[in-house]
Amino acid sequence: MSNASTLPTRKDAARNRARLLKAALELFGTQTDVTLKDVARQAGVGVGTVYRHFPTKEDLLDALTSDQVTLAVDIAREAAAESDGWQGLTRFLEESMRLQVENGCLRCVVDTGEPFSPVIAEARETIASLVQQIVAKAQQQGTLNADLDATDINLMLLALVAVLDATRATSPDRYRHQLALLLDGMRAENRQAASIA
Amino acid sequence: MSNASTLPTRKDAARNRARLLKAALELFGTQTDVTLKDVARQAGVGVGTVYRHFPTKEDLLDALTSDQVTLAVDIAREAAAESDGWQGLTRFLEESMRLQVENGCLRCVVDTGEPFSPVIAEARETIASLVQQIVAKAQQQGTLNADLDATDINLMLLALVAVLDATRATSPDRYRHQLALLLDGMRAENRQAASIA
Amino acid sequence: MSNASTLPTRKDAARNRARLLKAALELFGTQTDVTLKDVARQAGVGVGTVYRHFPTKEDLLDALTSDQVTLAVDIAREAAAESDGWQGLTRFLEESMRLQVENGCLRCVVDTGEPFSPVIAEARETIASLVQQIVAKAQQQGTLNADLDATDINLMLLALVAVLDATRATSPDRYRHQLALLLDGMRAENRQAASIA
Amino acid sequence: MSNASTLPTRKDAARNRARLLKAALELFGTQTDVTLKDVARQAGVGVGTVYRHFPTKEDLLDALTSDQVTLAVDIAREAAAESDGWQGLTRFLEESMRLQVENGCLRCVVDTGEPFSPVIAEARETIASLVQQIVAKAQQQGTLNADLDATDINLMLLALVAVLDATRATSPDRYRHQLALLLDGMRAENRQAASIA
DNA sequence: TATGAATGAGTGTTCATTCAT
DNA sequence: CATGAATGAACACTCATTCAT
Structure with a gap:
């Protein structure tokens, strides 16, 4: 939860930092156009406190993303540890989505060209590499289509997140x-040469 | 009160409206954070003119959406006219995505809970009903999974749009x-009971 | 008064620009730490109007300075036209100070290393060159110390401005x-070899 | 209530006060827009400590000024002790400027109408009185213009400080x-009736 | 007592919207 | 009608000052 680059020594400071991240997660997870005053109010602190912990709005978002991406790395690691590749892939997608259902800030696992901090970039690379391992294993085991790579999996996540965001209010399980469907489409035995031109 | 000299104004007004929508499409299709001054400049008119035609920024976006949804209705209608259901479904998805590639304003075809105007709501219902027809036909013909409905198709579109938006800059064909994959997953013969719990 | 780089075509816009410059002159001429809200209030307009005319606080100050420096150029030109060099020098200093007494924004005639716009830089060079002419003439005519140059004159102005600013409230003629004293010290016949080490 | 264990604290407090003043001098002497956090960091203490010693930013600046004015009083006293009035005057100006070159906080010796503490006011009066003595002596000895008084000398200092501040970065000796020039202008024998109207 | 975290009024600046020209 | 100047609420961010630790 607490970033390596910042070390809030005092107890109350650490608590406020956590509160701020929690508040930010709640707000940014569901809306865009969140103001820092909103975050401060939600966290029950003054605006100045937001700036003490996160010098910039971007920094707050980065910290938020870092936290989520760190959790996503753990998920990827556990998924890569599965001996069955297909199982690993399924687990990675399901658990990642569970994270998104709960926290709603996963957008950033996929590199969309937006500016991001080194921490995030590194985590993304780690995830990409782990997913690549999972994909390779499943392909070797003959359960996954040969024409898929790690990027496809990430984009799938992005797609599912979009679905979740759109349906969260009415039927949050819809994704x-x-x-x-995607899993069915990815099974090696189901590949249709003529599905698309 | 109305005389001959005011007639050409109507034409001008219509042309300005078209210009504004074109400008808005060009800008909102690729960026967010577009100001109305930007739209006005792109259209070659003053801000006041934007407000004459669209009392509110929201109204402009509604009009934009309406246009796109209208085009989407046409696509759905043509797709529904196909005798082969699977073919119709494929066509609907591919053509809809082509629209998004070109115009980039398809977000709104799916009801995401955001406020929208009656005309958009109506068009959405039309599309939903047409897609439902396509789905039913394909299912009757035994080519489409039985557990899919029109909403799934719309959400698929939403997902693909998210993918396109994320990859547009680097590899716009990625979607x-x-x-x-989705099409493969939707084929009736590929349905796996155990794909997901 | 109206800058060449901006062309307020409308009458009311031009009036507001003039009002803003007047208000800014009144405020910045006597105080530091003036907020743009202060300027807006003093000018009787909204903050947005300040930004329409001057995209940045710096721009407003630049415009203010430009105006004053332009007036200063005129003074320098007239002073350089005097056939008597000493007379020209006296005139330059007295008239420049009169400007400062009235407007209070002359600080900027001397290059103090702060950022400034091209317009100001150019005007400064023009003034420096004219003052150099005046100095040379007076030195040729044997009325001015040989060891003075245009920079000395500018620094003299700076010094006198400091005196004026400090005494404006109590005895504005003190400068x-x-x-x-300075003029006496500058007369060729009064040069003391041993005045300072 | 007071015991042996609290005694060393006094020493610490005194040392911190000195550190703070030193830090403040270093920062305010060369820049404007110095924050109290800057001062605290430069002094190696926390902000709270600044406020323990100086309840207000203004108070810190007052203390700074007091220190400098005290040094200036010493200079004035030594200058007044010179038997030769002109020598005393020269010494006063040169030494005062040396102070400004080194510390850069002399602004305050002259009453510019800004609020100031009683101790500063008193020191100013002392200086004024000493300078008045020097001036009188030099005038009696026939080396100084008859129309000068202590205020003129103080304003001269102010003027020279302005010159120094403007040229410090590029040619700090320019003043x-x-x-x-001023000294030449002040010599009794150089007085020109017609220098200025 | 020293520390530095918390506070919030205040800055410069933007932008949807209104209104004089 | 079209224009773009005017408006002001709102935003990200700063900093003198207070207060919990």
Whole structure:
């Protein structure tokens, strides 16, 4: 939870930092156009406190993203540890989506060209490499289409996140259906040469 | 009160409206954070003119959406006219995405809970109903999974749009791969009972 | 008064620009730490109007300075036209100070290393060159110390401005005494070899 | 209530006060827009400590000024002790400027109408009185213009400080030229009836 | 007592919207 | 009608000052 680059020694400071990240997660997870005053109010502190912990709005978002990406790295690691590649892939997608359902700030796992901090870039690379391992394993085991790579998996996540965001208010489980379809489409035995030109 | 000299004004007004929508499409299709001054400049008119035609920024976006949804309705209608259901479905998705590639304002075809105007709501319903027809036909013909409905298709579009938006700058064709996967996953013969819990 | 780089075509816009410059002159001429809200209030307009005319606080100050420096150029030109060099020098100093008494924004005639716009830089060079002419003429005519140059004159102005600013509230004419002393010190016939080590 | 264990604290407090003043002098002497956090960091203490010693930013500046004015009083006293009035005057100006070159906080010796503390006011009066003695002596000895008084001398200092501040970065000795001119202008024998109207 | 975290009024600046020309 | 100047609420961010640790 606490970033390596910042070390809030005092207890109350650490608590405020956590509160701020929690508040920010709650707000940015569901809306865009969140002001820092909103975050401060939600966290029950003054604006100045936001700036003490995060010198810039960008920095707050980076910290938020870092936290989520760190959790995502753990998920990828556990998924890569599965001996069955297909199982690993399924687990990676499902657990990542569970993270998004709970926190709603996963957008950033995929590199969309937006500015990001080194920490995030590194985590992304780690995830990409782990996913690549999972993909390779599943392909060797003959359960995954040969024409997929790590980027496809990341984009799938992005797609599912979009679905979740759109349906969260009315039927937050809906994305699972899409995930099922995608998984079916990814099975090696289901590949259709003529699906698309 | 109305005389001959005021007639050409109507033409001008219509032309300005078209110009504004074109300008807005060009800008909102690729960026966010577009100001109305930007739109006015792109259209070659003053800000006041924007407000004459669209009392509110929201109204402009609604009009933009309406245009796109209208085009989407046409696509859906043509797709529904195909005798082969699977073909119709494929066509609907591919053509809709082509629209998004070109115009970039398809976000709104799916109801995401955001406020929208009656005309958009109506068009959405029309599309939903047409897609439902396509889906039913394909299912009757035994080519489409039985557990899919029109909403799934719309959400698929939403997902693909997210992929396109993220990859537009670097590899704008990437979404086609995701589409292929989804199509494979949707084929009746490929349905896996155990894909997901 | 109106800058060449900006062309306020409308009458009311031009009036507001003039009002803003007037208000800014009144405020910046006597105080530091003036906010743009202060300027807006003093001018009787909204803050937005300040930004329409001057995209940046710096720009407003630049415009203010430009105006004053332009007036200063005229003074220098007239002073350089005097056939008597000493007379020209006296005139330059007295008239420049009159400008400062009235407007209070002359600080900028001397290059103090702060950022400034090209317009100001150019005007400064023009003034420096004219003052150099005056100095040379007076030195040729044997009325001015040989060891003075245009920079000395500018620094003298700076010094006198400091005196004026400090005494404006209590005895705004006091600077004239300092000016008299400096003029006496500049007369060729009064040069003391041993005045300072 | 007071015991042996609190005694060393006094020493610490005194040392911190000195450190703070030193740090403040270093920062305010060369820049404007110095924050109290800057001062605290430069002094190696926390902000809270600044406020323990100086309840207000203004108070810190007052203390700074007091220190400098005290040094200036010493200079004035030594200068007044010279038997030769002109020598005393020269010494006063040169030494005062040396102070400004080194510390850069002399602004305050002259009453510019800004708020100031009683101790500063008193020191100013002392200086004024000493300078008045020097001036009177030199006038009696026939080396100084009859129309000068202590205020003129203080304003001269102010003027020279302005010159120094403007030229410090590029040619910090430049002010000496202005000083030479002023001294020449102040010599009784160089008085020109017609220097200024 | 020293520390530095917390505070919030205040800055410069933007932009949707209104209104005089 | 079209224009673009005027408006002011709102934003990201700063900093003198207070207060919990």
